[in-house]
């Protein structure tokens with residue numbers, strides 16, 4: 001049986017740790033699926049009527065918002 005490491009992650013290798021705490025929290029929530037995006041809210045808590053995005057994509061998650069959403073494309077391109 002493989003033992004799980006109890007060591008803390010190496011904070012020097014992830015640039016998230018150099019961000020202000022507020023930004024760090026937002027990125028951590030997006031990474032772990034604990035954001036207020038529709039997919040996260042609907043799949044975990046059954047809040048809302050679907051996981052879908054207003055652009056009619058079936059899943060509004062962090063990847064969709066950053067890469068695919070037609071409604072937010074102009075904003076995503078500026079990031």
Ligand SMILES: [Zn+2]
Nearest residue numbers: 053055069070
């Ligand atoms: Zn969308």
